[in-house]
Amino acid sequence: MSTLPLAPHLILFIAGAGFFAGAQNALAGGGSFITFPALMLAGLNPLAANMTSTIALFPSQITSSLTTRRLVEDVGRLSFGKMFAISIGGGILGAILLLITPASFFAKLVPWLVLFATTMFAWGSFRKKPLHAGKGLPAPAIAAMQFAISIYGGYFGGGIGFLMLAALTLAGQQVRAAAATKNAMAMAMNASAVAIFAFSSQVSWFAALTLAVGGIAGGYTGAMLIRRLPEKLLRGFVVLVGAVLTVWMFMRA
Numbered sequence: 474m475s476t477l478p479l480a481p482h483l484i485l486f487i488a489g490a491g492f493f494a495g496a497q498n499a500l501a502g503g504g505s506f507i508t509f510p511a512l513m514l515a516g517l518n519p520l521a522a523n524m525t526s527t528i529a530l531f532p533s534q535i536t537s538s539l540t541t542r543r544l545v546e547d548v549g550r551l552s553f554g555k556m557f558a559i560s561i562g563g564g565i566l567g568a569i570l571l572l573i574t575p576a577s578f579f580a581k582l583v584p585w586l587v588l589f590a591t592t593m594f595a596w597g598s599f600r601k602k603p604l605h606a607g608k609g610l611p612a613p614a615i616a617a618m619q620f621a622i623s624i625y626g627g628y629f630g631g632g633i634g635f636l637m638l639a640a641l642t643l644a645g646q647q648v649r650a651a652a653a654t655k656n657a658m659a660m661a662m663n664a665s666a667v668a669i670f671a672f673s674s675q676v677s678w679f680a681a682l683t684l685a686v687g688g689i690a691g692g693y694t695g696a697m698l699i700r701r702l703p704e705k706l707l708r709g710f711v712v713l714v715g716a717v718l719t720v721w722m723f724m725r726a
Contacts (some may be wrong), residue, residue, distance in 0.1 A: 484516050484683055491684035493533030496535035497692025498699060499541075499600045499656060500710060504530055505630045506686055506718055512586060512677075515676035521675040528631055528676060529613075529684030531667045533692030534546070534660040540696035544653035548619075549644045553654065556619055557661050563623020568669040571628045587632040591715030593639035615644050619658070626662040631722075633659060635715050652699050695706070 490511035494504030505526050512522035547553050578636055610618070618640045626633040641651035668677060 485592045487515060487680060488661060488687035489682045491529060491687025492532070492694075493687075495537070495688035496601035496691075496695035496698075497691075497714065498530065498533065498659070498688075499537040499692050500694025501654065504533075504634070504688075506632070506722070508688075509631065512680060513682075515680060517677055517680065520697075521677060523629060524670040524673055525681045526678045526684070527663055528667050528670055530688050531660070531663050532672055532685045534656065534663055534687030535687050535703060536691040538653075538657040538660040540693060541653035541656055541699055543698070544650055545657050546654060548645060548646060548654065549610065551615055554655070555616070556654070556658055559616055559619050560623045560626075560658040560661035561665050563620045564627035564665030565669070567624040567627020567662070568666040569627075570624070571666075572673075583629065583631045584719060584725075587635055587715060587722055588637035588719045590632060590639040591712060591719055594635060594642055594715065597711045599704040609643050610640075612709075614643070615640065617694040621663040623658075626659065627666040630663070630666075630674050632718070633662070635711075635718075638711060649699060649700055656696070662677075 487608050490507050494507040496504075497507065498504035508526040508530060509522050512525055513519065517525060545553055548556055619637070622633055622636045622640065625636070636660060637655040639647075641654055643646070646654060
């Protein structure tokens with residue numbers, strides 16, 4: 474089992490990163506872009522940081538999904554139950570792929586995936602005639618997109634919130650329902666990954682616990698804001714964060 478002795482200032486740094494990541498995941502996604510580099514700055518290698526981040530953010534995802542469960546809706550003609558099952562299956566496959574393949578290939582795709590997802594979400598949110606349930610993408614396309622996103626989510630996870638928000642918006646969900654549905658499906662796919670990663674010696678459990686404590690508080694705060702923020706402000710926030718993350722990821726690539 475991996476150990477990571479932390480100085481007090483690093484504990485505060487990681488807990489703060491967890492809080493901000495938990496809130497961001499609840500509102501728009503992309504929290505792993507905060508926790509992943511934070512763990513690397515604290516001394517973990519990329520693989521350990523990836524697994525530790527996934528485990529650490531899982532409790533905050535449970536908090537967010539439970540808090541917004543009443544806003545969850547079916548996606549077009551696909552029931553939420555089917556989408557949930559697809560997310561679990563994809564998450565399992567992605568986590569297994571992470572254990573047997575190098576992460577460098579998917580890491581290079583991250584900036585392009587975030588750019589694509591941010592563009593699609595902005596188009597789906599601000600076009601003059603919003604898409605409505607059942608009039609967007611056909612059910613097989615929605616299922617295929619969610620399965621692909623879930624595989625990626627189990628493998629690396631960066632940007633899955635933006636990808637799901639884009640897909641759900643294109644499928645016809647309004648932004649509040651999409652945010653809540655995204656939270657529940659992210660929890661499903663990461664539950665699969667956590668169940669597999671928990672047995673890896675790469676995981677730093679002390680760092681995971683520190684991140685998780687901050688993430689739970691942040692996830693609850695973000696989930697509360699979903700109910701209270703004006704619709705336009707929430708959409709603008711998602712697009713703004715997506716644009717900033719896209720630029721940052723391309724600079725790091």
